[in-house]
Amino acid sequence: MLLILLPILLFLSPPALSLNQEGLYLQSAKQALDDPDRALSSWDPLSDTPCGWTGVSCDRSTGSVISVDLSNTNVGGPFPLILCRLQSLSFLSLANNTINASLPSDISTCRNLRYLDISQNLLVGELPESLAELPELVHLDVSGNNFSGEVPASFGSFQNLEVISLVANLLDGPFPSFLGNVSTLKQLNVSYNPFMPSRLGDEIGNLTSLEVLWAAQCNLVGEIPDSLGRLKKLTDLDLSMNSLTGSIPSTLTELTSVIQIELYSNSLTGELPSSGWSKMTALRLLDASMNELNGTIPDELTRLPLASLNLYENSLEGEIPESIADSPNLYELKLFSNRLTGDLPRKLGENSPLNLIDVSSNQLSGEIPPNLCSKGQLEELLMIHNSFTGQIPESLSECRTLTRIRFGNNQLSGNVPSGLWGLPHMYLLELVHNSLSGEISKSIASASNLSQFLISNNRFSGQIPEEVGFLGALVSFVANDNQFSGQLPSSIVDLKLLGRLDLHNNQLSGELPDGFKSLKKLNDINLANNQFSGQIPAEIGSLSTLNYLDFSGNRFSGQVPDGLQNLKLNQLNLSNNNLSGELPPLFAKETYKNSFLGNPGLCGDIPGLCQNRAEVKKQKYVWVLRSIFVLAAIVFVLGVLWFYYKYKNFKLAKRAIDRSKWTLMSFHKLGFSEYEILDCLDEDNVIGTGASGKVYKAVLSNGEAVAVKKLWSSSNKLGHGGDLEKGIAQDDGFEAEVETLGKIRHKNIVRLWCCCKTRDCKLLVYEYMPNGSLGDLLHSPKGGLLDWPTRYKIALDAAEGLSYLHHDCVPPIVHRDVKSNNILLDGEFGAKVADFGVAKVVEATGKGTKSMSVIAGSCGYIAPEYAYTLRVNEKSDIYSFGVVILELVTGKRPVDPDYGEKDLVKWVCTTMDQKGVDHVLDPKLDSCFKEEMRKVLNIGLLCTSPLPINRPSMRRVVKMLQEVGGENQLKSGKKDGKLTPYYYEDASDHGSVA
Template sequence: MSAPNISRRTTHLFSLISLLSLIAGVNSDEIQSVLAIKTALQNSNAKVFDSWESNNPLCSFKGITCNAAGSVQQIDLSSQYLTGSIPFDSICQLKSLEKLSLGKNSLHGRVTEDINSCVNLKYLDLGNNFFSGSIPDISSLSGLEYLYMNNSGFSGTFPWSSLQNMTGLIALSLGDNSFDLTPFPNEVAKLSKLNWLYLSNCSIGGEIPAEIGNLTELINLELSSNKLTGEIPLEISKLTKLWQLELYDNQLTGTLPVGLGQLVNLEYFDASTNYLEGTLSELRFLSNLVSLQLFENNFSGDVPEELGDFKKLVNLSLYTNRLTGSLPLKLGSWSDFDFIDVSENFLTGSIPPDMCKNGKMTELLMLQNRLTGEIPASYAYCATLTRFRVSNNSLTGTVPSGLWGLPKVNIIDLAVNGFEGPITSQIGAAKSLAQLFVASNRLSGELPPEISGASSLVSIDLSSNLFSGKLPAEIGSLNQLGNLHLENNLFSGEVPASLGSCNAMSDINMANNSLSGKIPASLGSLQTLNSLDLSRNQLSGPIPVSLTSLRFSILDLSHNRLTGPIPPALSIEAYNGSFAGNDGLCSQNIKYFQRCSSDSRRSRDLHTLIACFAIGSFVLLVSLACFFYLKKSQTEHDRSLKEDSWDVKSFHVLSFSEDEILDSIKEDNLIGKGGSGNVYKVELDNGVELAVKHIWNLDSGGRKKTRSSTPMLAKDTQKSREFDAEVQTLSSIRHVNVVKLYCSITSEDSSLLVYEYLPNGSLWDRLHTCRKMALDWDTRYEIAVGAAKGLEYLHHGCGQPVLHRDVKSSNILLDEYLKPRIADFGLAKIVPANVTKDSTHVIAGTHGYIAPEYGYTYKVNEKSDVYSFGVVLMELVSGRKPIEPEYGNNKDIVSWVCSQLKTKETVLSMVDTSIAESFREEAIKVLKIAILCTARLPTLRPTMRTVVKLLEEAEPCKLVGIIVTKDGGSKKEGLKEKNTDLI
């Protein structure tokens, strides 16, 4: 071998060694940068880092991809349960890095300016995390093709100008962030290569620009849950590659643009909850549609017949529009049809018969239309159905027998039609049936005993039909049953004593039947029963004493054949009229009943003796009566207060003594009475005014406990539960909108709670009583926001969530400036720290404010407070009480409001006439929030944190819409039947 050849080989060898050394050095630097990621995220329990060790080859690290030169090209750590802050200073030292995917984790902190050093990035995914603050200028990332920052907690103003140089962007996803309100960014309309654009729920307002038509590569366009106004631009018809178009929950107006039918590739179209109008004729050509949702608009005219020929259509939601004509009879017959909701329109004709042809349909919702004809027999075999609702139509005929026994159906709603025939024994197979509503039809026959097989039943309403015969004893085995309405039928026989086993029962109405026999004493064991109406029957015998243990909001036993004494505990003003039309009843307290008397001769002789004695001692009694009365009162007062041993627990710095409080607990200072005690106003020597609640401790029988009481077990000598609940809750709370508790003063016999005094009483007083005052809209709005912030603090600001459980206008007190305070925590409960999803198993609250889930679960959570607060908002807007005769039987303000949601005029008519005309529209914004809060399903109600945000956005003179923040993702869930669930 010649010398030159040896020289050349030696040179190559040295070059190779140098290159390898250089690569090794670079690799070593990159390992250090990569390991810095592990250090920053070391609090994570993710196993993804098990292979990230310095003695392992870098390119073998899980989630790391290297290029041919051995440098890190991609980092993919998405969906790895990571926490911590991203070390962009280390990551951006990886000069060959083209892809950084950290989405769907729990990363937090801020995205720093260091991200701009990652100049070679083509793919950046930070979506679905928990960052804070604003996104910095990222204009140096001009090579980006995919940018995902959706649903990650960002706020402030997005740097839209950064997009100007990103001309190669293919996917842009920034939705579900709390950015500052901005018009539709022009920079986006210039990104001509985009095929995926997700800008839902990120505070974009104004009109959709015509330039949107330049984005001809788009297959997905999502702009929902923003503040967009104006019409859908005609230019959108140029986007012929669109597969999905989402525009729901905005303020769009006008008609569907001419040319929309050119989007022949469109499969998912949702423009619901806007102000769109006109016909649906443009939809005739969209034959590839899979899902069409246009609910809550003002569309009119016919549903295009062509929809019946769409081979892929499985979801159709058109409820709350003004549609007329009939539905295409072939609708859903070609596909695995799943869902239809066309409720609250003016549709006529019959129910399409073949929507469950392929056996996949789950929900059929057509309530409140003008449909005619019979229920097609095919639905009796639709075993997948979970909801069947056709109430408030003009349907007739016999209900197909198999429909009663569908195995998965949880609601059958046939009310207000012209159906005939019986409920068949097949209902025993409906194991999932929770709600059975068939009121106001012509159904007949006996209620089959097999109904006990429908063991999930929570609500039964068979009212206003022609049912007859005896009520089956088997109904008592429905241990989840909470509401039973059988009024206005022809039922006979006795009220089943087995109903006493329905421990979840809260509402029984069997009025206007032909029931006979005695009222079963077993009803008194239903501790959750708060409404009982057995009026206009032929019931006889005495009123069971066991009923006195219940706390009724409604009790009506009138117009029967009852005899004997009315129990003293029921002889109260609240039940006036409850016993009318029973000539055999007597009472010592109710003046329009005959007084009860004894037939016993001994009793008559004793009465005579007492009368003689009374006459003989009359003068003496008159002369000493006042003395003994005053002496007795003073003695009892001294014994119960002054002579007791008191324990004072202060929660704030006190400017008063125990004696000052005790001396003021007297009749002259009494300002109110409640279920748990009396309330006194105390004025201190220094001029400070306080409110003191005096609560007697109760013995095991529910009587005031005194030292003379019979000795009891330790568990029976505890202070009242109301006192414990209120002290536990309020002693730990510090908030301007929650009433301040200064201290508690306790003894063996009674307890005192010392609060700040609120001179303007309660919101109830100011709206509904003789203390009513004119509240302008600004004042009402400030009361709503303040009370909402108080509840928000209880739910989200305490160490553990606090459930109030009795939110109502009488528990919202007003200070001298009419600023609100949440008060009366006698029913409050702190949610255990280790229980995040469970509800508390308790019956509490006030009729008219109680959330509907009490009727079928008896469980409360924060969403139950939200419902009650929604009722308060309705009071503030309308000036009406939660319960008024005008609403009708078993109706409340929530059902009344829903019944008025017909035209703009009927909606405006709900606003209190004392509110100035110029503020009517502002009041309607708050009414919309109230409707959200009172959704029948708790999952559809916003949190109190969201309620506060919505109310702040509805500030008078602030031109904004109502946006409900989604939990994430690009599709809305659970909104398909929002309004119809309020009916």
């Protein structure tokens, strides 16, 4: 009976609710999209309406879909054009997803759209002209994609558009000046596109409703148009990082609503406008740094309610106006690297919540104003390289917010206020090269964050207090060339993070304290020219990171500890002491003679060291020499006969090479012949063997050394790609390829002298690089030779070489195998790019890319887009060079089992996120360069950006590296016949130079 009733009940039950037509459109869109995170799981096809679905909003009165917001949902696939069938849709956002392919041309069917945001996706191709046919469109954001080509001219006909953002794409046509016809615009954002060199046209002055003009790094040239002064509603003007020239137009002072003006990193010249600033009552930030501005700072400018004034790295002269002290909002003042003179305003800081002051590298004089920290917010006070006089103000000792104090290279005198030594948040105190006196106060125990303690070249005296040993964060203690006396405090061995201890040229005495073995991170210790006595602690030999040890000019006695042989030292100097006994075997060599001179009781087998004993030993062995003379004569005769036999066979073997068949192709004027090269191809001269052949060091008759690579013949089954020599071994285009590379002329590219070949053998003759490759040196026990200034120079040299290939060669050359092993170092550690085996000429196709049949490059250096598209351009080299920068900063290899499934780039990013930047910096490097290492690390991360568009050009990389160096001068020299420590005067460490 139940079986009979069931069909009847089903027939009589009401029908199930069905999804409306708009819901079906959304379901179709869902089916077309990839949804790995199931963000669209609430889009249920059994619903009767989509109004409750994730990201979907409906009109309350009509029930029609008016908004679809799928931003940050990780959906992917082509643009879902079917959404345009939603007749009432006015808001559509797909921002920050993986929408790919090109934007369909019939997007104009979304007739009612007012807001369209497809930023931060993977869209490619050209922008559709039909976008301008959306009559209601108010907001358009396509930034952060890979759109290319020109901005459509139709974009000048938008009817109601208020916001347009084209930021960070690949748009390479002319700058879209026709957007000046869209009179409704309030925001124009076109930054970070490789437009053709273009002027900012006068049409921009037609946008009288414009509030934001963001056109940074757009390849703008020429002068800033006067018409900008007509934009009375403009609040934010950013024309930074272009090639603008001329002076800053006076009409900018008519921007009465502007809050922020950024003009840095251009080529602007002339003076700042001297009048009209009084109209700009809203201006908070003015950044015109890194140009070529001259003249004086207008007094009228400093009367504005500025919060930040950045005019650094220009050529400004004259005095800083007193009126700047009246700015009630000023928290940041950066005027470093100019030619400013006179005193700082005496009331500076009284009325302003100053947080950062940097007036370094000027010609300022007078006393330091007493009220710089009157508002209690000052954190960074940088005044190096000026002529300030007088005492350090007592009021600064009460400024507990200070973190960085740099007063170096001035003429300050008197005692340092007691409280200044112990500021609790201070991590850098630099007082070098002044005339300061007095003692280090015991209050320094409170400076628990102090990392860099630099007080050399002053007149400080008295004992170094035990409280210095309480500074657990101390990395560098540099107090040389003062008048300190007494013993070295025993607490010094408690500084577990100490990397540099430099106290040379003082009057310290007594024995060294026990416990040096606890200083595991010590890299540099210099106690020269004091009065220390007693024995040299044997435990110093256990300091595995020690590179520099100088105890010369003291009164140390006893033997040289055998444990010092365990150290990998770049400098050892124990001269002019009272040491005695036998030298350890490792040091009993002529190489170390200068390290031990002036120790009368020290003996060894070195001529000139303990000479009397050497003479006695010589006489002792005279009879032995006489007794074996006859035997030696017999051995000599037999040796001559054996040598003659071998030499005859060797000459016969060499004659087997048919010299008449050798051909020589030279690329420079040569002082040798191919036969001289052939004579050097002896197994005793082999310096390396690789997959492509053997490398010989050939010393020519003129004394010059060259490197000769003899390529394996095809019978050896070589020639699988990877370097120039292997390609030559089987490439029919050998002459054309070598002729092209032979024309390269640059100081940072290894010189190819010539090539020699016969039918079965090919030789390449390069300039000889004594220090080998960067990779071999950096990742070997000799990596300690590469201190930070040397690594920075290597990075800059290599960047200039790659910049030459990318920008100065016509057509450009892409290296395709940039890595540390392909960067060679000459005798002065100058870097040169080598190995062009897989380099390719980039043809002028309009896109700047070239498809390759196989992947070339080395594991850990290959750009992600090259690995899966096989399309190569200069951005691939930039990624690889970024990995080299990360190697230099971290000291780690590009791939390592310790990373797990990551490479160096991912390891750096993960470690920085989890532990902070200090955990990725190479601990072997002197931490006094930490600020500069961080900046270079940021450049490396920018070069290794996953999106090619976000990587700077090599020319820009060179400029950024030069900007990091700034006024820095690397000084190394000779003193008393031995190397002096490096001094690195950092002018760009003043503030944050992007």
